[in-house]
Amino acid sequence: MRPVIREDFKEILRLVRPGSRVLDVGCGEGELLEILAREKQVDGRGVEISPEGVAAGLSRGLAVVQGDADRDLDHFATKAFDYAVLSQTLQAVRHPRHVLGELLRIADNAIVSFPNFGHWRVRWSLVSRGRMPETRALPEPWWSTPNIHLCTLADFLSLCEDLDLRIDACAALAEGRPARSIDPTKSIENWRAEAAIFLLSRRGDAEPTEPTAPRDDLFGG
Amino acid sequence: MTAATATTKEAFCGDGGTWRFPTDKPLRLDSGGELAPLEIAYRTYGTLNADKSNAVLVCHALTGDQHCAGEHPVSGKPGWWTRLIGPGLPLDPTRHFIICSNVIGGCMGSTGPASINPATGQAYGLSFPVITIADMVRAQAMLVEALGVQTLFAVVGGSMGGMQVLQWAADYPDKLFSAVIIASAARHSAQNIAFHEVGRQAVMADPDWRGGAYALHGVRPEKGLAVARMAAHITYLSEPALQRKFGRELQRDGLSWGFDADFQVESYLRHQGASFVDRFDANSYLYITRAMDYFDLAQTHGGILAEAFRKARDVRFCVLSFTTDWLYPTAENRHIVRALNAVGARASFVEIESDKGHDAFLLDEPVMNAALSGFMAAADQARGLA
Numbered sequence: 001m002r003p004v005i006r007e008d009f010k011e012i013l014r015l016v017r018p019g020s021r022v023l024d025v026g027c028g029e030g031e032l033l034e035i036l037a038r039e040k041q042v043d044g045r046g047v048e049i050s051p052e053g054v055a056a057g058l059s060r061g062l063a064v065v066q067g068d069a070d071r072d073l074d075h076f077a078t079k080a081f082d083y084a085v086l087s088q089t090l091q092a093v094r095h096p097r098h099v100l101g102e103l104l105r106i107a108d109n110a111i112v113s114f115p116n117f118g119h120w121r122v123r124w125s126l127v128s129r130g131r132m133p134e135t136r137a138l139p140e141p142w143w144s145t146p147n148i149h150l151c152t153l154a155d156f157l158s159l160c161e162d163l164d165l166r167i168d169a170c171a172a173l174a175e176g177r178p179a180r181s182i183d184p185t186k187s188i189e190n191w192r193a194e195a196a197i198f199l200l201s202r203r204g205d206a207e208p209t210e211p212t213a214p215r216d217d218l219f220g221g
Numbered sequence: 222m223t224a225a226t227a228t229t230k231e232a233f234c235g236d237g238g239t240w241r242f243p244t245d246k247p248l249r250l251d252s253g254g255e256l257a258p259l260e261i262a263y264r265t266y267g268t269l270n271a272d273k274s275n276a277v278l279v280c281h282a283l284t285g286d287q288h289c290a291g292e293h294p295v296s297g298k299p300g301w302w303t304r305l306i307g308p309g310l311p312l313d314p315t316r317h318f319i320i321c322s323n324v325i326g327g328c329m330g331s332t333g334p335a336s337i338n339p340a341t342g343q344a345y346g347l348s349f350p351v352i353t354i355a356d357m358v359r360a361q362a363m364l365v366e367a368l369g370v371q372t373l374f375a376v377v378g379g380s381m382g383g384m385q386v387l388q389w390a391a392d393y394p395d396k397l398f399s400a401v402i403i404a405s406a407a408r409h410s411a412q413n414i415a416f417h418e419v420g421r422q423a424v425m426a427d428p429d430w431r432g433g434a435y436a437l438h439g440v441r442p443e444k445g446l447a448v449a450r451m452a453a454h455i456t457y458l459s460e461p462a463l464q465r466k467f468g469r470e471l472q473r474d475g476l477s478w479g480f481d482a483d484f485q486v487e488s489y490l491r492h493q494g495a496s497f498v499d500r501f502d503a504n505s506y507l508y509i510t511r512a513m514d515y516f517d518l519a520q521t522h523g524g525i526l527a528e529a530f531r532k533a534r535d536v537r538f539c540v541l542s543f544t545t546d547w548l549y550p551t552a553e554n555r556h557i558v559r560a561l562n563a564v565g566a567r568a569s570f571v572e573i574e575s576d577k578g579h580d581a582f583l584l585d586e587p588v589m590n591a592a593l594s595g596f597m598a599a600a601d602q603a604r605g606l607a
Contacts, residue, residue, distance in 0.1 A: 061599030075559035
């Protein structure tokens with residue numbers, strides 16, 4: 001029996017073209033890369049900060065480099081990959097703006113997911129109790145959370161605008177439920193989405209990459 | 222004993238000898254000129270499979286030799302990498318055809334400064350040409366070809382062995398399927414050169430060195446070589462490892478109020494130095510340390526390390542470093558990884574937490590073993606050897 005695949009991984013799996021080159025930044029033990037290799041014949045590479053994670057990735061037959069998303073993306077060649085994946089890591093990096101820029105230098109497309117600080121539970125916790133939120137998407141207390149740069153959907157959109165990035169697709173993620181394709185500019189989604197996943201590309205590319213599937217199919221379609 | 226285990230044991234004890242190249246097959250040297258006749262001492266473990274796809278070349282470090290696995294036929298001691306080479310281990314003679322050769326310039330059967338120069342009938346001594354890591358690798362390539370191997374499944378090495386692996390990737394990318402570089406560097410740093418210079422000066426300051434012609438005088442610069450080894454040995458360890466092992470413990474009750482080995486660490490180093498001179502040749506030490514000092518892979522590729530790997534993009538690389546290795550620190554290893562990534566090579570890299578310093582690559586390091594096992598198993602599978 002196949003192991004249960006995380007909902008965000010399912011979205012990524014749906015999105016990535018077969019046989020493409022994928023860099024998973026913060027790949028953990030390489031679960032996503034293994035699924036991508038198996039299901040989509042992807043040529044995958046990983047970057048992971050923990051030696052245990054890298055060793056686990058190697059034992060899965062993956063190519064994984066121990067490194068830090070903040071410091072070590074600069075040595076990857078420009079356009080070396082079709083996709084760069086940053087799954088639930090953006091909020092934990094020191095320089096999110098730099099990292100996002102690097103992802104779209106290294107790869108034609110970036111797939112980025114992060115917890116939405118605009119979610120109603122987060123807002124409620126702050127407004128009603130005056131306490132930093134502890135939710136399913138943000139489970140740690142403030143003093144032990146690895147997250148240092150939390151943002152809302154609206155914040156992320158404005159950063160994408162600033163970096164001249166195009167949002168090719170977006171879906172809301174919730175644990176245990178299938179991803180739901182959304183329009184991230186709608187302010188209701190900024191209340192409703194616990195976490196979100198984005199497919200991004202650079203605007204003004206001479207040759208924008210053609211998504212092989214119709215846009216509606218990219219996320220949960 | 223069953224027939225199967227007998228075969229395994231037989232295969233594991235190792236085979237080999239000394240390969241003598243005819244004089245019309247000289248070794249071309251980086252310094253200009255050629256070296257002939259040429260002898261390379263080597264050892265093999267396991268058997269070459271029918272499609273010749275399972276050959277693994279193991280490259281040894283400065284003072285290592287061809288006896289990497291099994292039992293050393295003379296000393297009876299285990300080979301220097303028995304933790305990684307053996308049935309069920311990452312390099313497995315039941316699956317791989319493992320080759321380990323003594324580098325040229327060495328003193329364990331390969332042509333080196335202690336060999337007889339056919340032109341004079343005397344030991345070469347300092348008339349032996351200066352050799353480089355690339356020369357060592359060129360000689361290995363000749364041996365590998367002579368053994369009937371066209372493509373190596375893997376080239377694996379730590380420290381100076383790692384330098385050879387890098388040189389293989391630069392010079393023979395088409396002959397490589399995978400490459401493992403452990404605790405190494407793509408260039409020798411000023412600090413590395415400085416320590417080597419201390420060692421060489423110690424050898425050359427010994428009155429018995431006699432300008433390198435000690436063999437002619439029937440003496441050996443043992444004191445100088447022992448001091449060189451003592452200084453080098455410190456660089457292979459780490460402060461925490463030394464502290465844990467010896468601290469300031471004394472050899473006996475009280476101080477001697479003199480210059481005997483009062484501290485256990487002194488006694489340990491003296492022992493390391495003394496046992497080293499029994500197995501190593503002083504001139505070989507000079508030549509091999511020089512080869513390492515001259516090593517700078519970027520410099521021979523227009524100053525850009527990535528250029529050295531441009532044609533090795535399809536090779537599967539694994540680079541490993543250790544947190545307390547101050548001789549070949551993680552930064553040097555990461556420098557290699559960056560260059561590999563820059564050309565889009567299939568590179569893996571782990572920095573392993575260890576307090577054992579540079580020597581960790583020869584010791585029991587579970588994370589290293591796991592990483593290497595995983596890497597080799599995946600390569601085995603990709604190559605159809607699993």
